[in-house]
Amino acid sequence: MALTQELISEFDELKTHYPESQAALIPALHRCQEDLGGWLSPDIIEAVAAYFGMEPVEVFSVASFYPMFFLKPVGKHIVSICRNISCDLRGSDELVARACELTGAKPGQNSADGKIYLETVECQGGCANAPMMVVDGTYHEDLVADDVNKILGGLA
Amino acid sequence: MSHETYLLSRMDREDSHTLKGYQAQGGYKVFEKVLKEGMTPLDVTEEVKASGLRGRGGAGFPTGLKWSFMPDPEKDTRTRYMAVNADESEPGTCKDRVIMREDPHGLVEGCLLAAHAMRLDAVYIYVRGEYRLPYDRVFAAIAEARKAGLVGQNILGSDFSCEIHMHKGAGAYICGEETGLMESLEGKRGHPRPKPPFPAGFGLWGQPTTVNNVETIFNVPFILERGAEWFRGMGNEKSPGNFLCGISGHVEKPGVYELPLGMPARQVLEEYAGGVWKGRQLKAWIPGGSSTGFLKPDAIDTPMDHDSLKAAGSMFGTGAMIMLDDQASVVKSALVLMNFYDHESCGQCSQCREGTQWLSQIFQRLYDGGGRTEDIQLLTDLANGMAPGKTICALSDAAAIPTHSVVRNFKEELELYVQHGGHQGVLAARKLEGVGA
Numbered sequence: 001m002a003l004t005q006e007l008i009s010e011f012d013e014l015k016t017h018y019p020e021s022q023a024a025l026i027p028a029l030h031r032c033q034e035d036l037g038g039w040l041s042p043d044i045i046e047a048v049a050a051y052f053g054m055e056p057v058e059v060f061s062v063a064s065f066y067p068m069f070f071l072k073p074v075g076k077h078i079v080s081i082c083r084n085i086s087c088d089l090r091g092s093d094e095l096v097a098r099a100c101e102l103t104g105a106k107p108g109q110n111s112a113d114g115k116i117y118l119e120t121v122e123c124q125g126g127c128a129n130a131p132m133m134v135v136d137g138t139y140h141e142d143l144v145a146d147d148v149n150k151i152l153g154g155l156a
Numbered sequence: 157m158s159h160e161t162y163l164l165s166r167m168d169r170e171d172s173h174t175l176k177g178y179q180a181q182g183g184y185k186v187f188e189k190v191l192k193e194g195m196t197p198l199d200v201t202e203e204v205k206a207s208g209l210r211g212r213g214g215a216g217f218p219t220g221l222k223w224s225f226m227p228d229p230e231k232d233t234r235t236r237y238m239a240v241n242a243d244e245s246e247p248g249t250c251k252d253r254v255i256m257r258e259d260p261h262g263l264v265e266g267c268l269l270a271a272h273a274m275r276l277d278a279v280y281i282y283v284r285g286e287y288r289l290p291y292d293r294v295f296a297a298i299a300e301a302r303k304a305g306l307v308g309q310n311i312l313g314s315d316f317s318c319e320i321h322m323h324k325g326a327g328a329y330i331c332g333e334e335t336g337l338m339e340s341l342e343g344k345r346g347h348p349r350p351k352p353p354f355p356a357g358f359g360l361w362g363q364p365t366t367v368n369n370v371e372t373i374f375n376v377p378f379i380l381e382r383g384a385e386w387f388r389g390m391g392n393e394k395s396p397g398n399f400l401c402g403i404s405g406h407v408e409k410p411g412v413y414e415l416p417l418g419m420p421a422r423q424v425l426e427e428y429a430g431g432v433w434k435g436r437q438l439k440a441w442i443p444g445g446s447s448t449g450f451l452k453p454d455a456i457d458t459p460m461d462h463d464s465l466k467a468a469g470s471m472f473g474t475g476a477m478i479m480l481d482d483q484a485s486v487v488k489s490a491l492v493l494m495n496f497y498d499h500e501s502c503g504q505c506s507q508c509r510e511g512t513q514w515l516s517q518i519f520q521r522l523y524d525g526g527g528r529t530e531d532i533q534l535l536t537d538l539a540n541g542m543a544p545g546k547t548i549c550a551l552s553d554a555a556a557i558p559t560h561s562v563v564r565n566f567k568e569e570l571e572l573y574v575q576h577g578g579h580q581g582v583l584a585a586r587k588l589e590g591v592g593a
Contacts, residue, residue, distance in 0.1 A: 017319075018321075019235065022342060024343065025343035027323065027324050030326065062345055065346060066326030066346075067327040068286070083492065084446075084492060084493075085493055089406055089478070089484060121327075122329060122496050122499060123246070123247040123329075125249065125253050125287065127250045127402055129410070138288075
């Protein structure tokens with residue numbers, strides 16, 4: 001897959017922020033994931049590597065270190081439920097159970113219709129409003145299990 | 157609230173995150189004054205030193221002293237950087253997010269003052285990838301400030317220039333460790349570097365670099381505006397100023413409160429957080445984020461400051477209090493934390509890579525019912541092998557400290573989990589005794 005001209009222009013600008021271009025790699029991978037189908041396919045990794053003058057395996061090594069990068073296809077919507085201590089103390093297990101029930105997926109899987117990718121994540125910094133989940137980058141806080149029905153039900 | 161507040165003081169306005177809202181409340185005045193009245197970089201650093209400000213990111217290192225480690229630019233002409241650590245991800249910690257979301261210009265002004273003091277060429281604000289709204293707010297604030305001539309070349313017509321760039325992380329706890337952060341910012345895996353060399357000598361791209369937490373930098377404009385003496389009037393002698401206290405877990409009113417350092421933890425719990433929820437009693441608490449360990453209720457009168465918590469066998473950390481009620485399972489919470497450290501270990505050091513995994517497995521079998529009496533000693537032995545100072549960074553310590561604290565302070569609960577065959581067994585036994593749910 002080739003990078004779009006729009007992305008290339010963005011990366012050209014991003015690189016000017018740093019004395020060495022590789023520093024733009026992680027922000028660039030974010031943009032690829034956002035614009036090019038929600039995950040970093042081997043084709044994208046190769047295209048990004050070519051852009052940065054790196055080996056694909058070097059880019060893969062970086063991408064695979066960071067939990068926010070998906071290296072396999074994921075659903076259109078990313079549902080991330082925090083399971084760390086503050087959320088756990090206030091019932092995140094129930095949110096996870098409800099989300100599993102509703103999607104038919106276990107954490108780390110896509111729903112049967114492929115629409116939703118469900119994952120549990122480490123602390124998202126929503127501790128004072130626990131339990132919480134993030135849906136497509138938006139924080140939902142102070143939740144009870146029934147809120148999960150509403151939030152997931154609202155996803156097109 | 158009887159004490160003076162400043163950190164959260166500007167956030168009531170609807171437009172507190174905009175340049176207009178910030179300037180309407182006196183924003184950028186102190187930076188302009190410093191620049192126009194010719195306050196030298198050394199003057200600024202000395203004022204910060206005199207204030208006694210300590211880093212709010214976890215270690216509590218004196219900020220002015222850290223700044224003074226940067227080499228003399230007359231003798232060392234390399235490019236100079238600051239990285240602002242906005243990778244807030246220590247479990248329980250949710251304060252920097254508030255600053256970035258509600259008062260991003262305060263952070264930008266702090267960056268400018270730090271840039272003047274350390275004669276920086278550029279500042280990078282490394283924000284964890286999940287913080288989308290806080291990132292967007294700071295990004296917009298920098299753009300507004302740039303347009304107003306406050307960021308970039310020849311700021312406000314002076315010969316002072318400084319670039320501020322945003323940088324987005326991608327969800328790794330270890331990138332909150334300062335050298336892991338620098339590696340990540342350079343576009344690599346977030347593997348912490350051995351120290352020395354320290355960042356001031358060899359930081360980003362091998363150049364002199366200082367890494368400061370968001371809340372630390374956010375304090376700087378207030379100190380310059382109102383003076384070190386004013387700052388020392390809050391908190392206590394060795395830990396002056398206010399701090400943003402995130403309190404979470406089993407309390408009636410979890411939240412982020414602005415409190416003077418040194419306030420007794422009991423007062424935070426009872427007066428601000430509304431006490432333990434549901435009329436229950438306190439069983440355990442963590443004073444400063446997950447790495448600072450589980451304390452017993454008998455330590456609840458400890459003042460929330462660096463030295464007092466150290467004396468109580470813990471740490472101030474990020475000032476993030478996590479409270480557990482009398483029906484909570486310390487074993488479960490320890491398991492949750494060890495799963496976290498296992499997941500987040502970067503894998504460079506075997507003590508940490510293997511140790512966190514083993515700790516997680518042992519807590520898992522204690523919880524599930526396969527725990528053995530000798531597991532309790534094994535937890536201690538493992539933690540002793542992991543810390544202190546046995547690895548490149550402190551993540552290994554961060555797993556060992558809570559482990560030690562559980563064995564030291566909640567040994568009876570561990571024994572109960574062995575005796576009754578795990579969590580379900582413990583619940584059943586409690587029911588028989590008519591205690592708890």
